[in-house]
Amino acid sequence: MSAPILSIRDLRVSFPTPAGLVRAVRGVNFNLEPGELVGVVGESGSGKSVSFLSIMGLLPPHAQVSGSAILAGQEMIGVDRDTVRRMRGKKVAMIFQDPLSALNPVQRVGAQIVEMIQSHQHLDDDAAHARAMELLDLVGLPQPDVRARQYPHQFSGGMRQRVMIAMAIANDPDVLIADEPTTALDVTVQAQILDVIQEIRRMTDTAVVFITHDLGVIARIADRVEVMYAGNCVEKAPVGDLFAHSNHPYTRGLLASLPVVGRDRLSPIVGAPPNMLAPPEGCAFRPRCPHAADECRGASGELVQAGPTLSACVRISEIGVSR
Amino acid sequence: MSDMLTVSGLVKEFDVRSTKGLRSSNQRVQAVSNVSFTIGNGETLGLVGESGSGKTTVGRCVLQLLAPTAGSVVFKGEELVGIDRSRMRDLRRDMQIVFQDPFASLDPRLTVGSAISEPLAIHRVEGDHDDRVRELLTLVGLSPDHARRFPHEFSGGQRQRIGIARALALNPSFLVLDEPVSALDVSIQAGVVNLLHDLQDEMGLSYLFIAHDLSVVRHVSHRVAVMYLGKVVEVSSAEELHGAPAHPYTEALLSAVPEPDPVVERMRERIVLVGDVPSPINPPSGCRFRTRCGRAEMRCAEEEPVLREVSQNHMVACHFPNEVPITIGARPA
Numbered sequence: 001m002s003a004p005i006l007s008i009r010d011l012r013v014s015f016p017t018p019a020g021l022v023r024a025v026r027g028v029n030f031n032l033e034p035g036e037l038v039g040v041v042g043e044s045g046s047g048k049s050v051s052f053l054s055i056m057g058l059l060p061p062h063a064q065v066s067g068s069a070i071l072a073g074q075e076m077i078g079v080d081r082d083t084v085r086r087m088r089g090k091k092v093a094m095i096f097q098d099p100l101s102a103l104n105p106v107q108r109v110g111a112q113i114v115e116m117i118q119s120h121q122h123l124d125d126d127a128a129h130a131r132a133m134e135l136l137d138l139v140g141l142p143q144p145d146v147r148a149r150q151y152p153h154q155f156s157g158g159m160r161q162r163v164m165i166a167m168a169i170a171n172d173p174d175v176l177i178a179d180e181p182t183t184a185l186d187v188t189v190q191a192q193i194l195d196v197i198q199e200i201r202r203m204t205d206t207a208v209v210f211i212t213h214d215l216g217v218i219a220r221i222a223d224r225v226e227v228m229y230a231g232n233c234v235e236k237a238p239v240g241d242l243f244a245h246s247n248h249p250y251t252r253g254l255l256a257s258l259p260v261v262g263r264d265r266l267s268p269i270v271g272a273p274p275n276m277l278a279p280p281e282g283c284a285f286r287p288r289c290p291h292a293a294d295e296c297r298g299a300s301g302e303l304v305q306a307g308p309t310l311s312a313c314v315r316i317s318e319i320g321v322s323r
Numbered sequence: 324m325s326d327m328l329t330v331s332g333l334v335k336e337f338d339v340r341s342t343k344g345l346r347s348s349n350q351r352v353q354a355v356s357n358v359s360f361t362i363g364n365g366e367t368l369g370l371v372g373e374s375g376s377g378k379t380t381v382g383r384c385v386l387q388l389l390a391p392t393a394g395s396v397v398f399k400g401e402e403l404v405g406i407d408r409s410r411m412r413d414l415r416r417d418m419q420i421v422f423q424d425p426f427a428s429l430d431p432r433l434t435v436g437s438a439i440s441e442p443l444a445i446h447r448v449e450g451d452h453d454d455r456v457r458e459l460l461t462l463v464g465l466s467p468d469h470a471r472r473f474p475h476e477f478s479g480g481q482r483q484r485i486g487i488a489r490a491l492a493l494n495p496s497f498l499v500l501d502e503p504v505s506a507l508d509v510s511i512q513a514g515v516v517n518l519l520h521d522l523q524d525e526m527g528l529s530y531l532f533i534a535h536d537l538s539v540v541r542h543v544s545h546r547v548a549v550m551y552l553g554k555v556v557e558v559s560s561a562e563e564l565h566g567a568p569a570h571p572y573t574e575a576l577l578s579a580v581p582e583p584d585p586v587v588e589r590m591r592e593r594i595v596l597v598g599d600v601p602s603p604i605n606p607p608s609g610c611r612f613r614t615r616c617g618r619a620e621m622r623c624a625e626e627e628p629v630l631r632e633v634s635q636n637h638m639v640a641c642h643f644p645n646e647v648p649i650t651i652g653a654r655p656a
Contacts, residue, residue, distance in 0.1 A: 043508035044479075142598075156599040186373035186535065188596045191579040195595060213508065216538075216581030220588040239585045257513035258583050259542035261565070266542070268514035272478040 005174045005207050006032040006055075006092075011067035011077070013047070013054050020277045024050045026231035027067075027301065032175060037201060037208040039222030039239070041215060041254075045273055047231040048211050052177045056094055057084035072174050090120040093168035097180040099160035103152040110136075110148025113167050120171045135166040138203070139196050158189035162196060169200055176200075179211045194221055215258060219243060227251050230274050230284035232301050237309035245322040247306035248313045250285045283314065291319045326397075327497055327529040328362040328385065333394035335380050339604065352604045354380045356553040357394070359630070362497070365523065367530040369544030369561065371537055371576070375600055376550040378533045382499045385531060386418055387411055398497070416446055419490035423502035425482030429474040435460075435485050436470030442492045459488040464518060480511035484518065491522070497529045504539060516543060537580045541565050546636075549573050552603055552611040555630060559637035569633050569645040572612045610642070618643045 013025035025047040032038055042048040053059050055069045055076050069076040072091045076084060088094075096102050104112055113132040117123060123131065136144035139162040152160060161181060168176055178197065182190035198221060201208060210222060218225055218239065225242045227235040227250065235248040246252050253269040271288040274280055283299040286292045295314055303310040307323040335355040340347055355377040362368045372378045383389040385396055387403050396403040398418060403411065422428040429438055439459055440452040448455075457467035463484040474482055483503060490498055500519065504512040516539065522528055534540050540547055541561050548558040549570065557570040568574045575594040582588055596615045601607055610628050613619040622642050630640045639645075 043510060158599060186600075187537070187579040188373065188575060189599065190581075191593065191595050194581075214581065215509070215583040216588075219583050219585040220581045222585075243583065243585055254510055255583065257510045259513070259516065259538045260583065261541070263542070265520070266513035266516055268512075268517065269510035270514075272480065272511070273508075 002034055004031040005034045005072055006030070006209075007068075007070045008051070008055070009068040011051060011054065011069060012065070013050050013059065014064045016062060016064070017277075021064075022276045023279060024231055024276060025054070026279070028228075028231075028233055029303075030226065030233070032207050032209060034174065034207055035201070035205045036223050037197075037210060037221060039218040039225045040209060040211045040228060041213065041218050041225060042228035043213055043254075043273060045230075045276065046228040048228045049179050051228075052094070052179065052209060052211065056088055056092065056177065057081065058094075089116060089173070090171045091173055092175040092177065093171070093173040094177040094179060095161070095164045095168050095181045097183050099157070099164040100152060102164055103160060105152055108149055108151060109155070109163050113148070113163070113170060116167045116170045131170070132166075135170055136163070138169075138200070139163070139166045140192070140199075141166070156189075157185050158192055161185065161193050165193075165196055165200065169204060169206065172204060173206060175209065176206050177209045177211070180213070181210075182217065183212070183214070190217070197221065215243075215254065227254075230279050231276065232284065232312065233303065234285065234301075234312045235309055236303060241308035245307050245309060247309045247311040247316050247321055249289045249291050249319065253288075283312070291315055326361045327364050327366070327399065328531070329395075329397040330361070330381075330385060331359040331395050331397075333358040333381065333384055333396065334392045335377070335384050335389060336392045341604070350604055353553055353606075354603060355384065355391075358550070358553075358555050359394075360548050360555065360558060362529050362531060364496075365527045365529060366546070367523065367532050367544045369540035369547040370531060370533045370550065371535060371540050371547060372550035373535060373576075373600060375552070375603060377553040377603075378535075378550050379501055381550070382420070382501050382531060382533050386415070386420055386499055388420075416442075416493040417495050418497045418499070419493070419495040420499040420501060421483070421486050421490050421503045423505050425479055425486050425506065426474075428486055429482060431474055433473075434470065435472055435474065435477075438474070438485065439470070439489045439492055442489065446493055448493065455492065456488075459491060462491065462522070463488045464514070478511070479507050480515060483507060483515050487515075487518065487522070491526075494526075496527070497531075499531045499533070501533045502535070503532075505534065505536060512539070519543060537565075537577060549576065552600060552606055554611060554640065556612065556640045557638065558630070563634075563637055567645070569637065569639040570612075570641050571616050571618050571643075575615075610640075 008028055008030040011025055011028040015022045028051050040048045054065045065077055067077055074087055110132055114128045117128045117131055133144045141147050141162050182193050222239045225237060225239050226233050229250050235251050256267040259266055269288050274284055280286050282297040286296045299314045301312050303312050306316045307321045333355055336351045336353050339350050339352050341350055358381055370378045384391045391404055436456045439456045443452045456470050460467050460469055465484055504515050532543055544561045547561050547564045548555050551572050557573045568577055575596045578594045598615055601614055607614050609625050610623040613623040628640045628642045630638045633639050633644050
């Protein structure tokens with residue numbers, strides 16, 4: 001195993017609000033190896049997006065961030081904005097759910113990609129333009145030379161997402177963070193975009209963090225999965241093991257709630273995710289967990305080996321470890 | 324089984340203004356084009372399709388929330404198209420709708436109890452409305468005390484239950500469910516899906532279940548109709564549609580849905596459709612799917628395929644249904 005390209009230690013993010021401190025991320029540890037694709041899965045409010053926005057320096061200024069995130073040897077937390085800006089776009093890039101709001105509506109698409117290239121590389125206009133064409137071709141945009149002269153509103157959702165991906169990989173970043181990039185797209189277009197992301201991995205060796213709530217998408221493209229709940233990672237495993245031998249009640253609950261073939265009645269998880277103003281002490285899943293006991297109040301959240309997965313559940317050996 | 328709802332030849336056109344430079348012109352877009360289907364008593368018909376397929380417009384036209392341009396909608400033997408307003412208002416007691424966004428569909432200033440009892444007041448239902456509200460809240464799995472609270476105090480899943488309680492207030496026999504679980508997290512979605520199942524069992528409700536998520540549709544529907552660019556391209560039982568899809572678009576749609584199983588996902592052969600859905604303002608001639616179809620031939624451009632039966636209760640609008648095995652649709656190199 002090589003050194004991780006991204007190493008997050010005890011990341012915490014809180015937002016002061018009139019009602020109190022919302023603790024969105026509560027001690028996340030995360031490693032990303034060069035070239036791998038890690039799926040980060042969790043429901044709304046689990047902290048999956050906020051964790052990675054904080055590394056990109058994209059949270060509003062009032063957010064309180066602590067911990068460490070070392071990306072390609074550079075600390076990203078608590079450093080000055082210029083340092084983060086130099087890294088962003090060059091070493092790490094991010095794509096979002098809504099590509100329209102991430103593109104400049106009054107600038108031609110080609111010019112936006114050229115700007116991205118020239119802000120990190122010393123290329124003259126012709127060379128940067130040639131590189132932009134190459135990128136648009138790589139992401140499967142038909143007629144790149146024609147398309148580059150158009151504006152974002154002339155593109156469909158899928159095509160805009162391809163443009164976003166082209167911009168993200170323009171400077172060969174080591175890490176690409178994809179935050180629900182296919183959630184707003186129709187399934188047939190989603191399939192195209194997932195293919196583009198996999199193609200890019202084959203060609204560039206970029207490591208990808210893929211944030212999603214869709215376990216089907218995770219099953220399709222991830223090498224490894226981290227499951228988040230209430231600001232913590234509760235289980236991590238290679239993708240095959242997570243689906244076949246999950247060892248956390250929350251992950252098991254998520255899988256049981258999916259409408260799959262042959263399942264007559266779905267099993268929802270009872271209750272709702274906790275209020276992050278005052279998350280439950282110990283294991284945050286405790287109030288919704290069918291196996292909760294007193295000892296769960298003192299759970300540290302530390303991940304321990306349980307069968308093929310790493311699980312934060314302190315009662316997993318009593319509940320039954322799947323191997 | 325008698326039919327609850329019969330829709331035939333439904334057409335809905337909208338005027339759109341398109342601007343090119345300084346010139347603008349009026350154009351018509353046919354959002355729903357000659358759509359026919361039936362829904363039996365106690366039956367769920369799933370209506371699936373991607374954005375712009377016209378599925379939501381069909382739902383609105385069925386309830387006469389939008390006036391159809393042409394066609395007929397017969398509900399319990401009564402023609403709804405062109406019906407007078409007061410009769411339609413009476414009929415709405417019996418046909419209700421649940422919307423996708425439980426945050427937008429509830430008035431933030433009304434207590435949950437007032438929101439649920441509003442239809443009772445509008446239709447001047449006699450009896451104790453508060454009792455009925457408590458009964459409805461219990462029916463959808465909430466607490467009767469919740470009647471005094473406001474929508475912002477509830478989670479998405481709970482709000483959707485409130486929306487369902489409101490739709491059920493007048494004891495309807497038919498519900499249009501327009502993406503009722505799309506905005507919910509999976510662990511919450513499962514509970515609402517189960518609730519809809521239970522309500523159907525207990526009250527014998529018929530549903531038109533509109534959704535883009537095929538795995539949910541497969542789970543809740545008896546039969547499924549697939550729409551593409553304003554047309555129904557295939558109708559069949561949920562099992563047969565998923566087991567033996569006959570239309571190439573249905574095949575592609577099913578193959579695009581990621582299954583939550585890495586073993587299956589990595590083994591399966593996938594049909595990746597090229598390009599995007601064409602503009603409904605200027606749809607392709609003949610078969611509307613032909614521009615993205617791997618089976619398309621000359622005939623598909625010249626002659627529009629009509630919906631015909633390929634096996635019992637399985638209708639397909641394709642000149643070449645299910646004749647080529649699953650590897651259709653060229654992928655970009």
